[in-house]
Amino acid sequence: MSSPxxxxxxxxxxxxxxxxxxxxxxxxxxxxxxxxxxxxxxxxLAPLEAGLMTAFKTTEAFNQTVPFLPPIFGGFTFEPWQIAFDAMSGALINSLLLAIPGSVLSAGLGSIAAYGLTTIDWKYQMPLVALFVAGIFIPYQAVLVPLSRLYAIVNTQELLSFLWGLPLMHDHYASIINLIVTHVAYGIPITFLLFRGYYRSLSDDMIEAARLDGASVFSIYRNIVLPLSKPMFAVTLIYQFTQIWNDLLFALVILPSGGGAAAPVTIALNSLTGGIVESFNTQMAGAFVAALPTLLVYVLFGEQFAKGVAGET
Known part of the structure; x- marks a missing residue:
């Protein structure tokens, strides 16, 4: 017998x-x-969902339903998107012509300045660094009057008049150039600070070895520092693109009244507001149209952006 x-x-x-x-x-x-x-x-996400639902509703459906509810009972329409896109198509092109060169120039110049003031020791280096850092804390409102006076004196349209007869060149591009110069000047301090922090983490031995091999300052930047800067370029380009694309204050002050043919997307979006009757569906559609390019930039360069923020090379 088995034991219990x-x-x-x-x-x-x-x-x-x-x-x-x-x-x-x-x-x-x-x-x-x-x-x-x-x-x-x-x-x-509730406000985003309400705005998206509103953008697909007719005016009658919006007035008769709660904003959060989808337009499932005959109130669905693409007309607000068509109206918003037709009204903002030219402004979208203007904003691209403004944001892309402004972002690239401010990031490139900020990288060069950070390289010269971080990896190279020379006299008066720290006072210049202090000036760059001080530039970050200058509020927009403090430079509005000087900027308006400057561009009233410096007539960019007359200075570049030889360009306006060329194909695909229009005289309202002079106003866009003024905005580009303004955003580049305002963006260099922050891009400089970002690149400076990134370059301080680079290996000094690697740069010193290149110097001992006889590489010039420009060669070191072009062949070593610049290829390692891709993640930080993604950070600065995305940051600057977003700042420039969403700017309204400089555009209102620098551009002629109403923006004219040079109006960026923010002014065009502001112009979608109705008079006596507000077209909320068209305004919501316009807001999504205006936000789409920045969303695409984050999606396309999100991985590089995360590496740059984390300080990876």
Missing amino acids: PANPNPEDHTRRERIERAMREADRTRVALYAVLAGLVGFY
Whole structure:
């Protein structure tokens, strides 16, 4: 006959109960945490969802339904998007002509300045660094009057009059050039500071070895520093593109009244506001049209942006 099974150890049974109790409590805590996170996500996405639903509604459907509800009962239409795009198509091109050169120039000049003031030791280096840093803290409002006076004296349209007869060149590009110069000058300090912090993390031994091999300052920057700067270029380009694309204040001050043919997308979006009757569906569609390019930039360069923020090379 087989012997009866041994009695279970009371300590093992107690330990098993404690483990099962802890697992049940952990599951309840996890469920509660996920519920809170889902609630926060819904809270922050609610305005976006309401705006998107509004952009697909007719005016009658918007007036008769709650903004959060989708237009499922005959109120669905693409007309607000068509109206917004037709009204903003020229401004979208103007903003691209403004944001792309402005971002590239400010990032490139900020990189060169940071290289010269970080990896090379020379006299009066720190006072210049202090000037760049001080430029970050100058508010927009402090330079509006000097800028308007400057561009009233310096007539860019007359200075570049020889260009306006060329194909694809228009005289309102002079106003866009003024905006580009302004954003580049205002963007160099912040891009300089970002690149300076990035270049301080680079290996000094690598740069010193290149110097011992006889490489010039320009060769070191072009062949070593510049290829390693791709993640930080992604950060500065995305940052500058977003800042320039969303700017309204400089455009209102520097451009002629109403922006004219040089109006960027922010002025065009502001012009979508109605008079007596507000077209909220068209305004919401215009807001999404205006935000789409910056969203695409983040999607396309998001990986490089994350590497640059993390300080990876």
